[in-house]
Every structure is written in structure tokens, then in C-alpha cells.
Amino acid sequence: MQIPNAARRIPEHLHSAGVDLVDLCRWERAVERCGDSLAQRYFTAEERRTAREWATDDRSAADVLGHLFGVKESVVKMAGGLPPGARLADISVGIPDDGWGRGPWTVRLDGPLAHRFEAERMEVIGDCVPLVDRMALAWAAVRTSDAAS
Template identity: 35%
Template sequence: MPGPEQLTAALAAEIAECVRRFGARPPGAGPPPLAAGPVPERPSAGHAPASVRAVGVDVVDVPRLARLGRRWGDSLLAHLFTEEERRAAQGGSDRYRWESLGGRLAAKEAVKKVLGSQGEAAAWRDLEILKGRHGQPVLALHNGAAVAVEHAGCTHVHLSITHEAQLAVAVAVGV
């Protein structure tokens, strides 16, 4: 199994290949020309466009989390995850359980980075990562976390979680 260094090198090579295949625009060149035809209007939901306040990214080594979880048992999981998060990770294979918890932990740490960049903080279990109606990750805020997000100047935190090889990666964008 490749280590983080090989995965990073592989990712860099993949990005370079995409840039080579699809072309990179020089700085200041502006966006590429649009195809001919009318540009569809973007529907306005009756609110102004949000500006990004902060971005957080985190990577979790899923097998390492599994080893720690087996070593420390329920006390570690109860410290990091809500009862609902632990329940949501059940019902599948052992691999699914740890990938699910790894993705949630990465998302929580990414949110903590968004808050930390604005001088705020939140406890692990005050940040709850749930599944939305379409399977997307949704952040639920409890106790001091809601106040921290508000003090950070954010009205919403968008999340994305992905898994690759033995890694769980999450991005949080505070708007």
C-alpha cells in the first residue's frame, strides 16, 4: 500500500496531467472563452452571493484511527463523536465503520480550522457530521459551536468528504 509521500506525488502528477491535457491559463489571462450560445441565467434565491470567510482541510489515516479506536475503545469514540455519529457508522463492514468515522473526524478538524482561523474554537462533540437527504455531509452545531461559527462571521459551513486508498479527506468552507 502506498504511503502518504507516494500518494502526494501521485496526486501532484495527476494534477499536472490535467493541466497539460486541458491547458492552463497564464496569470491575468482571465477565464477561458465560453462556447457559443446563450449563457443560462443563474437563479437567484433572493439573497446576495456569499463570500468565503475561511477554508479548512484535513486528512485522516483511516487504519491509524482504527488502531487507536481498538486500543482505547469506546472512551475515545465517545470523546470524538456524538452518539448519532457512532450509530450512523454501524451496520456495515468494519472497513465502512472506520472510513465513516475517519471522514467525520476529518470534517470536524476541517471545521475546527475554519473556526481557528477566525480566533474561535469548538468541542469535538459540539460539531456533529450527519448525512443530508442526498447523502451529503451536513454540519449540526451544538452548544458553543453555534456561537463560535457566528462569532467567526459565518452564516453557513459547507462540507465535502472523500475517501482515497486509506485516507479520508474533508474540506470545510465557512461563508
């Protein structure tokens, strides 16, 4: 997928957004090197389960985690950094039940990062699409809850 096509999936009426490029080969090497400790540090139990469920012959669980990691990094950039006491596992990314690539993914925030957006009634969404050469383009955006309907 080319970048202009990926950008068409970003919704209108945004408050702020962040993007990240993920080198999936590099990500998979990191997972191989660090094993479960990396996955447990950055991902919720639900995200790790989702990665196993979405793994196919063409897409490993580490590849799925790489896409989720890209969305998490996009959230951090969108928010201007992690507030004190926050961690990447406080950002939970959900792939829709109806399939990979079917629209924005839900992003649930916990901890200090959640407080920033709950007070302003904002919803965070994101997605990650494959590009060429085992690269992926991830994005996260925040919009007011009123714009979501």
C-alpha cells in the same frame, strides 16, 4: 480519487475553509486501542449510530468515524481553533440520507463554536472523500446563509 477531483466538490462563495488528511489505518488502530471511550468523547450518539448504519463489508464503522473526524478537524482549522469550553463533540456531521458521496454533508455546531457563526448567519458544510492508500481528504467550509440558496 485524486485531489483535483475531490476539490471540485467544494462549493463556491466561501467565507473560509479548512482541510484535513486522514490516515484511516491509523484512525482504525486508535479506535481498536481506545474502544467506545474514543467514540463517545469525539462523536455524538447520532454520529455513532450513523457510522454503524453506513458500515458495509468494505467500510467499517471505524472507517466512517474516521471520515467524520476529518470533517471535524477541518472545522477546527477553518475556525482557527476551538474556543474555550468547546470540544469536538460540539461539531456534529451528518451524511445525507440520499447517500455517501452525494454532495456536501451538513455540519451542526453547538456550544461556544456555534455562537461564533450564528451571529454572522453562516452555514457550515463539509465532506470527506477517499484517496489512495487508505487516506481521505476532508474539508469544511463556511458560507453566508444567503449564498446557500
